[in-house]
Amino acid sequence: MTPTPPPPDRWHASAGQLAAYIDGAVPQVQAWSLEAHLIGCPDCRAALSSALAGSRAPVTDVLREVRFRLDVLPEQVRAPRASSLRSLRSLRRIWMIAGPRRPLFGSWLLSLVLVLLGALLLDHLYGPRFAGLDGVAPGQAAASWFRSGGSWLILIAPLLPLIGVTIAYGPGLDPGYELVAATPSGGLRLVLWRTAGVLVVTLPAAAGVQLAGGSTRVVPWLLPGLALVLATLALGTVLGLARAGTVIAGLWVAGTSVPVMIGLAPPLLTVVPAPAWLALAVASTGLALARHERFAQLGPGAPATPAGGWA
Amino acid sequence: MTGPESISDESLLFRVARGDRPAFDELYHRHAGWLALRLRRRCGDDDLVADLLQESFLTVWRMAPSFSAKGSAAGWIWSIASSRMIDAHRRRAVRPHTGAELHDSAVISPSAEDEALTAHYGDRMAAALQRLSPELRAVLQATVLDGMTLREASVVFGLPEGTLKSRANRARQQLRQELA
Numbered sequence: 001m002t003p004t005p006p007p008p009d010r011w012h013a014s015a016g017q018l019a020a021y022i023d024g025a026v027p028q029v030q031a032w033s034l035e036a037h038l039i040g041c042p043d044c045r046a047a048l049s050s051a052l053a054g055s056r057a058p059v060t061d062v063l064r065e066v067r068f069r070l071d072v073l074p075e076q077v078r079a080p081r082a083s084s085l086r087s088l089r090s091l092r093r094i095w096m097i098a099g100p101r102r103p104l105f106g107s108w109l110l111s112l113v114l115v116l117l118g119a120l121l122l123d124h125l126y127g128p129r130f131a132g133l134d135g136v137a138p139g140q141a142a143a144s145w146f147r148s149g150g151s152w153l154i155l156i157a158p159l160l161p162l163i164g165v166t167i168a169y170g171p172g173l174d175p176g177y178e179l180v181a182a183t184p185s186g187g188l189r190l191v192l193w194r195t196a197g198v199l200v201v202t203l204p205a206a207a208g209v210q211l212a213g214g215s216t217r218v219v220p221w222l223l224p225g226l227a228l229v230l231a232t233l234a235l236g237t238v239l240g241l242a243r244a245g246t247v248i249a250g251l252w253v254a255g256t257s258v259p260v261m262i263g264l265a266p267p268l269l270t271v272v273p274a275p276a277w278l279a280l281a282v283a284s285t286g287l288a289l290a291r292h293e294r295f296a297q298l299g300p301g302a303p304a305t306p307a308g309g310w311a
Numbered sequence: 312m313t314g315p316e317s318i319s320d321e322s323l324l325f326r327v328a329r330g331d332r333p334a335f336d337e338l339y340h341r342h343a344g345w346l347a348l349r350l351r352r353r354c355g356d357d358d359l360v361a362d363l364l365q366e367s368f369l370t371v372w373r374m375a376p377s378f379s380a381k382g383s384a385a386g387w388i389w390s391i392a393s394s395r396m397i398d399a400h401r402r403r404a405v406r407p408h409t410g411a412e413l414h415d416s417a418v419i420s421p422s423a424e425d426e427a428l429t430a431h432y433g434d435r436m437a438a439a440l441q442r443l444s445p446e447l448r449a450v451l452q453a454t455v456l457d458g459m460t461l462r463e464a465s466v467v468f469g470l471p472e473g474t475l476k477s478r479a480n481r482a483r484q485q486l487r488q489e490l491a
Contacts, residue, residue, distance in 0.1 A: 021348065022348060024351075024352070027441075028440075028441075028448060028452075029437050029440045029441050029448075030437075031352060032440075032452060032456050033437075035349055035456060036456060038345050038349075038385075039383070039385050039386055039389060040383065040385070040386075042319075042320065042341075042385075045341060045342070045344075045345050045385065046341070048344055048345050048348075049340065049341060049344040049345070052344045052348075058357060059344075059347050059348055059351055059357075059360070061357070062347050062351075062357055062360050062361045062364065063343050063344065063347055063364075065361050066343065066347075066361050066364045066365045066368070067339060067343070069361075069365050070339065070365060070368055070369070
């Protein structure tokens with residue numbers, strides 16, 4: 001035999017080879033060769049299909065059975081949507097998973113507005129007077145902080161994105177959580193999308209209310225606010241988002257509003273320098289990325305369920 | 312609009328991506344046969360083959376929008392079926408009847424067709440492959456022909472990755488020596 005193989009585009013499997021392959025009578029190495037060829041040759045695949053149709057090989061039962069099952073099933077599977085604009089479809093998908101479809105969204109939005117207006121009102125009605133006792137030294141510290149541009153809004157604004165992120169993802173609050181966590185876009189990617197969604201709503205809202213209230217000091221709380229959100233995500237990989245959010249919010253209140261109420265300047269806004277907030281944000285990002293697979297977990301270990309579980 | 316019978320696999324997939332049921336039926340008609348046979352050589356159980364075939368085509372139906380025009384439809388479908396097979400092994404911890412075990416015991420003297428195929432494949436290569444032990448050949452089949460990673464193959468065979476890696480190396484060395 002002279003081994004001069006014909007060029008691959010003109011070689012085709014013979015009817016005998018295909019019949020032997022259908023019967024499982026082709027030795028291993030020849031089967032490899034045939035399978036490798038079939039992947040790239042539509043003609044031989046067609047020949048194989050028609051050879052199969054005329055044969056009584058057991059595999060034809062499998063083919064009929066599966067064909068029948070697929071007749072019944074596909075309606076239950078989410079069929080691909082007809083849409084000529086791919087970008088529009090992906091925008092819609094982003095909206096579906098990152099957008100406001102969660103039951104708490106409406107009440108969250110309402111409370112966002114109420115809290116902002118409440119803080120504004122607090123500033124206008126009381127301002128520094130609410131903080132501490134007049135004449136007492138610590139009270140002076142809080143009062144001078146208010147005079148130099150401090151406001152209740154600054155103390156409260158960073159909490160808003162934080163709370164939004166806390167309720168945005170997890171088995172307790174999102175009815176579709178298990179479904180969503182199992183998809184390729186679940187886990188960290190989805191958490192980040194929803195976080196972005198929360199920030200897009202809260203930051204302009206808080207800044208807008210503040211500007212409308214006559215204050216231009218938006219910058220002081222933006223960085224802490226961002227760092228708090230990132231720290232929540234990072235801690236969320238350990239405690240779950242709901243607990244992490246509670247802890248971080250508690251720390252923020254303890255470091256700002258509580259001192260102001262007893263007449264001190266809020267140390268988190270006056271003592272802690274901006275680079276420290278930046279460092280917290282960077283470190284949190286690193287931790288969240290390193291432990292991101294925790295966001296895709298289901299069941300009792302899933303991020304937003306307290307360790308004991310709610311069930 | 313032309314009927315689904317006359318268009319390429321890739322165009323069929325684009326129609327399937329738009330939810331075109333006749334295109335899906337045509338795709339099944341064209342691809343279920345070779346796919347079922349190929350799966351059957353790798354897992355002897357017909358029930359499992361039926362499940363894998365069903366899952367694969369459901370995945371094709373759902374994932375068709377993500378098919379890229381650059382690839383071949385058949386290769387894409389096989390990669391889906393192959394990963395379904397790996398999942399099935401992972402889920403059910405079913406030990407596969409690899410082709411090697413099935414056919415090595417019943418090696419038949421080559422027929423005329425086999426001879427012709429052998430000529431195409433390269434006489435010496437085929438002979439060298441034939442002389443490999445079934446274990447080594449099974450690893451080559453999974454990694455070279457079926458395009459699995461060593462990690463995926465280790466799930467299918469139920470063997471540690473390191474074992475498969477050294478088998479693949481030995482197979483490659485042996486082939487190199489024989490073909491040198």
